[in-house]
Amino acid sequence: MVGAWFCILGGVFLSRVVVQPLTDLIPLTINLQDFDEVRRIARLFYSLSRALQQLSLFYQNLKLTPSDQRFFPYIRQFPFKGEDINFTYINEIFDDHTRTIWKAKKENGQIIVMVIMEYISAxxxxxxxxxxxxxxxxxxxxxxxxxxxxxxxxxxxxxxxxxxxxxxxxxxxxxxxxxxxxxxxxxxxxxxxxxxxxxxxxxxxxxxxxxxxxxxxxxxxxxxxxxxxxxxxxxxxxxxxxxxxxxxxxxxxxxx
CATH class of the missing domain: 1.10.510 (Transferase(Phosphotransferase); domain 1)
Structure with a gap:
């Protein structure tokens, strides 16, 4: 909160900390007769309370087994011909957060290659x-x-x-x-x-x-x-x- 204004932000730990706003900057100095704004702010605080409770439960039940996969995206499977293909990440190809390209392999050790268009050495x-x-x-x-x-x-x-x-x-x-x-x-x-x-x-x-x-x-x-x-x-x-x-x-x- 900044004075009578507040904004809800969400953060996540990747290879770096990423924080993004989830709402706009909302004033609390509203006319209490403006029922739409009152209800909107009430819903936001109620939702925030529920979200914090669920987040707390999530961390309480989180398995703390060390895994190098925590440094990679959370998506580790994709559907293909009616079945889910599981894979693990090996490394990031480029150390550039603006161009996140990853190398991965299937459970049987097969390297997964997804060609979006063409890899250009340039x-x-x-x-x-x-x-x-x-x-x-x-x-x-x-x-x-x-x-x-x-x-x-x-x-x-x-x-x-x-x-x-x-x-x-x-x-x-x-x-x-x-x-x-x-x-x-x-x-x-x-x-x-x-x-x-x-x-x-x-x-x-x-x-x-x-x-x-x-x-x-x-x-x-x-x-x-x-x-x-x-x-x-x-x-x-x-x-x-x-x-x-x-x-x-x-x-x-x-x-x-």
Whole structure:
């Protein structure tokens, strides 16, 4: 509680502590004649009381046998062809809480592989910049790959509204470096879908990209992308529509 305001939050211990609000910030300085608000607050406190009682009973009856599985998600089975498949976690593939991917095995020791789309051994463009690993001879190929991907979306009237270096993967091949797009959460129909109301204000978005503005591919602009390689710079000029821009923040590059 903060003064005459209160909020109910829930916390869980994972590899780190995660706390999330379960209610909004609710004032207790309400008009007692407002029966709807009175009943709402009464129900909340009653529910909180019941929840704390059940949580207390849960911990009293909890088996305290040490298990390394306590560090992993609680889901340890899934239905398949009418039966439940049990599995145990082995390890987390990446030490990154924003990309939680786990390795697991069945009770018979068989490794479980779930391919959502395809595993790509690649590094994001911004990380390639930082490491100075963008090859000068690959700049044009990278540009053409991105342009082709954006073009395929535009053919279906879709706009890639979050084209930043962190959403471009660079794949090293024997011949050169190739590029592909990831993170299609902000991909939407041109002039129908809108930019999110939670746009990061610390990012320099392109002209026309703002909160609740429609994602559009009508306005054309030139965006310069500086690629750092072997103490030299090569410049890629992106001729892409609004909603498919490379942001200023993505053009930052370290010098060799």
């Amino acid at each position: 590094i994001s463009l911004d990380q390639k910049f930082i490491k100075g690993e963008i090859k000068t001879e690959s700049c044009k190929v990278i540009y053409e790959d991105i342009k082709q991907a954006i073009g395929l979306l535009h053919e279906k009237n879709f706009v890639f509204a979050d084209l930043r270096a962190s959403n471009i993967l660079i794949i090293d091949t024997e011949e050169n470096q190739r590029a592909m797009l990831v993170d299609f959460d902000w991909c939407g129909k041109s002039d129908e879908d809108r930019y999110s109301p939670s746009m990061n204000k610390n990012i320099s978005w392109p002209l026309g990209a703002k909160t609740d503005a429609p994602c559009s591919e009508k306005t054309m602009t030139f965006i310069g992308l500086m690629c750092c390689c072997s103490n030299r710079y090569c410049t890629l000029i992106f001729d892409m529509p609004v909603g498919s821009h490379m942001s200023t923040a993505s053009r930052i590059c370290s010098s060799g």
